[in-house]
Amino acid sequence: MINNLIKQAVSDSLKALYSVEIAKETIELQPTKKEFTGDVTLVVFPFVKAAKKKPEDVANEIGEAVKQKVEWIEDYNVIKGFLNFSIADKYWLNFLNENKCKENFGTKETKEDKPVVIEYSSPNTNKPLHLGHIRNNLLGWSVSQILKANGENVKMVNLVNDRGIHICKSMIAWQMFANGETPATSKEKGDHLVGKYYVLFDQEYKKQIAELVEKGMDEETAKKEAPIMKQAQQMLVLWEQGDKEIRDLWQTMNGWVYEGFNQTYTRLGISFDKIYYESQTYKLGKSLVEQGLDKNVFYRREDGSVWCDLTSDGLDEKLLLRKDGTSVYMTQDLGTATLRHNDFNSDKLIYVVGNEQIYHFQVLKLVMQRLGFEWAKDIYHLSYGMVELPNGKMKSREGTVVDADDLMQEMYNEAKNISEQHGKNQDMSAEELDKLYNTLALGALKYFILKVDPTKTMLFNPAESIDFNGNTGPFIQYTYARIRSIVRKAKEENIDVKSTQIQDNIALNDKEKEVIKNISAFSDVIKEAGRNYSPSLIANYVYNLAKSFNGFYQDCSILKEENIQIKQMRVCLAYMTSEVIKTAMRLLGIDVPERM
DSSP states (O other), X not given: OHHHHHHHHHHXXXXXXXXXXXOGGGOOEEEOXXXXXXXXXXXXXXXXXXXXXXXXXXXXXXXXXXXXXXTTEEEEEEETTEEEEEEOHHHHHXXXXXXXXXXXXXXXXXXXXXXXXXXXXXXXXXXXXBHHHHHHHHHHHHHHHHHHHTTOOEEEEEEEBOSSHHHHHHHHHHHHHOTTOOHHHHTOOHHHHHHHHHHHHHHHHHHHHHHHHHTTOOHHHHHHHOHHHHHHHHHHHHHHTTOHHHHHHHHHHHXXXXXXXXXXXXXXXXXXXXXXXXXXXXXHHHHHHHHHHHTTSSEEOTTSOEEEXXXXXXXXXXXXXXXXXXBOHHHHHHHHHHHHHHHHOOSEEEEEEEGGGHHHHHHHHHHHHHTTOGGGGGEEEEEEOOEEBTTBOOOGGGTOSOBHHHHHHHHHHHHHHHHHHHTOOTTSOHHHHHHHHHHHHHHHHHHHHHTSOTTSOEEXXXXXXXXXXSSSHHHHHHHHHHHHHHHHHHXXXXXXXXXXXXXXXXXXXXXXXXXXXXXXXXHHHHHHHHHHTOHHHHHHHHXXXXXXXXXXXXXXOSTTOSSHHHHHHHHHHHHHHHHHHHHHHHHTTOOOOXXX
């Protein structure tokens, strides 16, 4: 790539001119600003002190030296401390010719190294997946694909929170109110059915608290003394003791939920290499707590509860086992992390979990290190902001969430309505239309969520996400479909990209060059997205590529171009643009339609 050649030439020139040794990897180049002439810019201020010269003089000396070393540098100009290189059209044409047919351009082959293990999704079995889970799943999936594109050996795992007080709440409510209702009798998806009883528990709990307060009890005491909450707590104790009746009901209701989850995952296009269950890891976590007690890393209070004192690390004391001996989230996370490391001998453990759990993962990392696990230093919390709606935050227990299944169906309906309004799909079969609407719906949903920096809280607007104009998934999908139509028509005129040899004496215009430059930057964007675990870098890159192609398409005729060499070059440019769009969207988990 031209940037690597320039960086090496700059490094060599600094040594020759000023006896300064700087590795090429540390030299930063950036695209030249549109208001200036050039393609690539080097900021020379970092080298001025060593050179003991004015910035303009340093820039001119480096510019001249690099021009002599790199044949593709056509010219350069200096504006204060900014050195702008202009790259010859011949370079861009050769780049296009050499790379136009490469599959998965910009990506690397997977290395057989120790794997990076990414945990995402991590649902509770007391409710269906909602909009917040969607952001989690999409981030986890996309980051996994981006790391794979960087050559990493990635294992995707899910930890299902299948035990604890939350599922006991749904179970108690089902016993009280269901009259034996099942997914089969209700015709309701299993995870939705169980989630309904979680909401009913909360309603009954609030009702009982109000009744106790009305009888003169203070609210805090009423929350503890409410009969339904005591029943749920007793059920948890019985569950951990292995009570058969409780375990049988637990397995039945969780089975309903898993069937529902799998339907949602399939539609969302999400999968895992392995699924862990807290019910299978919490005992290992409890044994680790006992080991910590033996090592005096943890301590037991008078009430029987077990704690870890992290005050010396700037945190507080963390509960690891309740006084009744039942485990907490931290307990099972200790077990799961250990089991996962043993399973994969992993190089890094990445947890995709919302930013409200930042403290939890600080504690997890420290507690594991206190237990003597050296690999715990490589635990990384990929924290992301919450998804909010125009009317505020979502609350599962109050039934005010945006259900993932309902949202995907709503997006499908919206995609269908908009496509029918455009009236361009009359020649498609019903099956083709169904596939198209689903592709557009999921493309809109995934792109709208992934284009936002993971660390930021975001506001989700379904209507805005499905728009065929602007920074949206459907806009990019439509650009891809338009290009594929051009390529098909070109083939009918016997212009085949694979057999076409682009002539290197063509004079490129600004629009053509902009598209090729954008394509050439793709591998660097993939690297940056991998370093930062940020799909938003890929999303915004592919939008800019689609936008620059549309600008080129508006100004430059492709199939009607009379000069056959230019025509062939433009078809190749269009084809490679579509391939990069397809690869970039695949890294976001988004399909692109051949026709729209």
